Amino acid sequence: MEEKKAVLLAKDESGRERVVLEASGDAAEELVAEAKKANVDVLKDADALRSFPEKAQSEEFDSQERPDRLSVLAYELYRFTEELDNLWSSGKI
Amino acid sequence: MQSFNMSFQPSAFRLPTPAVMRFPSVQMTPPSLSAPLSLNLAPMLRAGFLPSGTPGAGTALLREQAFSPMKEEALTTALSMMKTPLTKENVALAKSMVQSGVPLTKENMADLKASLSSLPTNGSGTMQAASFLKSAALPLTSQNITLLSNFIAANPYIGACIFEFNKEFKKLRDGGKFQISAERMGILSKASSMLGEMVMNSKSGLGANVKAFRKTAGNSGMELPNFMMGARDEEFDSLMQALRKILFSDKNSAAEAMKNAFLKLDEALLAQRLINGAKREGLDNFYYFQLPLVFGDSELTAEFKVFYTTDYTGRQYVDPDNFEFEFIVPSIHIGNVHFKGTVSSGIVNIAAGFASQQLCAFAEKFMPILLDRLQEVGFTSGNYSVFLSSENPLMAIDGDDFAEMESVDMSF
Numbered sequence: 001m002e003e004k005k006a007v008l009l010a011k012d013e014s015g016r017e018r019v020v021l022e023a024s025g026d027a028a029e030e031l032v033a034e035a036k037k038a039n040v041d042v043l044k045d046a047d048a049l050r051s052f053p054e055k056a057q058s059e060e061f062d063s064q065e066r067p068d069r070l071s072v073l074a075y076e077l078y079r080f081t082e083e084l085d086n087l088w089s090s091g092k093i
Numbered sequence: 094m095q096s097f098n099m100s101f102q103p104s105a106f107r108l109p110t111p112a113v114m115r116f117p118s119v120q121m122t123p124p125s126l127s128a129p130l131s132l133n134l135a136p137m138l139r140a141g142f143l144p145s146g147t148p149g150a151g152t153a154l155l156r157e158q159a160f161s162p163m164k165e166e167a168l169t170t171a172l173s174m175m176k177t178p179l180t181k182e183n184v185a186l187a188k189s190m191v192q193s194g195v196p197l198t199k200e201n202m203a204d205l206k207a208s209l210s211s212l213p214t215n216g217s218g219t220m221q222a223a224s225f226l227k228s229a230a231l232p233l234t235s236q237n238i239t240l241l242s243n244f245i246a247a248n249p250y251i252g253a254c255i256f257e258f259n260k261e262f263k264k265l266r267d268g269g270k271f272q273i274s275a276e277r278m279g280i281l282s283k284a285s286s287m288l289g290e291m292v293m294n295s296k297s298g299l300g301a302n303v304k305a306f307r308k309t310a311g312n313s314g315m316e317l318p319n320f321m322m323g324a325r326d327e328e329f330d331s332l333m334q335a336l337r338k339i340l341f342s343d344k345n346s347a348a349e350a351m352k353n354a355f356l357k358l359d360e361a362l363l364a365q366r367l368i369n370g371a372k373r374e375g376l377d378n379f380y381y382f383q384l385p386l387v388f389g390d391s392e393l394t395a396e397f398k399v400f401y402t403t404d405y406t407g408r409q410y411v412d413p414d415n416f417e418f419e420f421i422v423p424s425i426h427i428g429n430v431h432f433k434g435t436v437s438s439g440i441v442n443i444a445a446g447f448a449s450q451q452l453c454a455f456a457e458k459f460m461p462i463l464l465d466r467l468q469e470v471g472f473t474s475g476n477y478s479v480f481l482s483s484e485n486p487l488m489a490i491d492g493d494d495f496a497e498m499e500s501v502d503m504s505f
Contacts, residue, residue: 065299065300070310071307072470074306074397074420077420080466081427085389085426087459089425
């Protein structure tokens with residue numbers, strides 16, 4: 001059986017969300033239970049959260065769209081290529 | 094989310110982070126005693142055996158110059174020792190076995206020949222596909238060999254299939270020539286929009302592109318739960334099943350172009366699932382998939398490859414802070430851009446390959462901007478470089494370059 005993992009986010013002074021706690025196994029269960037009592041959200045997939053870009057963490061995404069490092073990397077390289085292509089074809093550079 | 098304090102000790106709960114460690118591949122699988130052995134070695138590694146008649150023969154020793162560049166003569170010698178006829182086909186098959194890391198034994202060769210004999214043609218593509226299946230311990234069926242060899246020969250094209258399918262579907266739907274029930278039309282419509290969700294488009298937001306990347310990766314057999322990729326998409330699978338039934342049980346000649354596009358797409362996805370489903374030993378394993386994307390007004394196909402390690406449970410694992418990838422992004426005016434990158438302790442290093450020196454010089458000026466952007470989205474900015482690259486597609490099936498292999502005499 002796969003071990004449960006949980007992470008807790010908190011906002012810093014600038015309003016950016018940071019990971020303040022990661023837990024696995026029984027500790028993850030305990031963390032989720034305590035967080036529920038305090039009425040805060042806890043993300044259960046710690047690895048996925050660890051891979052979130054910081055910028056993306058501050059934006060609103062549903063669970064399917066929440067970025068990870070691989071998809072963000074691919075997206076940025078694709079955008080960069082498109083921009084290079086446009087610059088090259090415009091002859092402005 | 095609100096600010097929150099809790100009396101936990103984070104250090105007690107840190108998750109293990111396996112580091113990505115890759116080494117030059119070394120395959121030491123003696124085909125039989127006294128036969129030359131195929132090896133792919135980095136220059137730093139020089140371990141060999143003394144030939145017979147040399148003092149100390151029969152004992153593995155370290156020495157310089159034990160290896161020589163691999164030549165076809167090594168294959169013919171091995172085949173002679175195996176008492177296998179030196180036909181052109183046998184040499185070609187032996188070569189593809191060596192490149193795929195399949196031990197060159199009489200038994201393995203007989204297995205492959207038996208599987209290939211049921212196919213109408215035995216070109217290098219089918220031999221390569223069969224050798225890959227053998228090395229990955231996947232079923233050596235005619236269907237698998239054909240699926241893989243077709244995929245390799247036409248690679249890459251998944252984007253074109255999706256765009257063609259959707260274009261033909263809309264043409265039929267809007268033209269009123271498609272004789273089909275409302276229920277079946279509903280299934281086709283749903284499938285069309287589901288396939289559209291796999292396409293990256295820079296005009297859409299980050300969220301939609303993340304979703305497209307994950308869906309395509311998962312539907313191509315990539316399984317990385319820690320990136321939310323690869324959970325079995327039952328809705329996708331059942332829609333593809335329904336499409337097969339609708340398109341190939343109905344005699345609707347108006348849908349021929351759509352049928353062809355679907356057939357190619359279905360086969361490409363199945364081939365990628367086969368490739369990505371291979372559980373192979375070694376340190377150079379990777380997931381590979383094709384990624385449809387919109388580029389300006391054109392619809393193209395990118396290729397993505399990420400190297401994985403195997404975690405302590407035996408599951409494929411990519412550490413978000415330590416991984417290596419390749420990404421070929423097609424374009425309209427500057428050709429394919431071949432990105433090769435590493436992320437090491439969160440620091441990203443990128444090399445970008447272009448088809449000419451002129452393009453390299455042009456792009457090099459903008460590479461710092463790319464790294465700044467990656468820094469903005471959570472990576473630590475590392476080094477960049479540009480290089481002259483060929484227009485070759487990524488290799489979906491990894492095989493060693495025969496010209497770069499080395500051989501050693503293992504006779505005692």
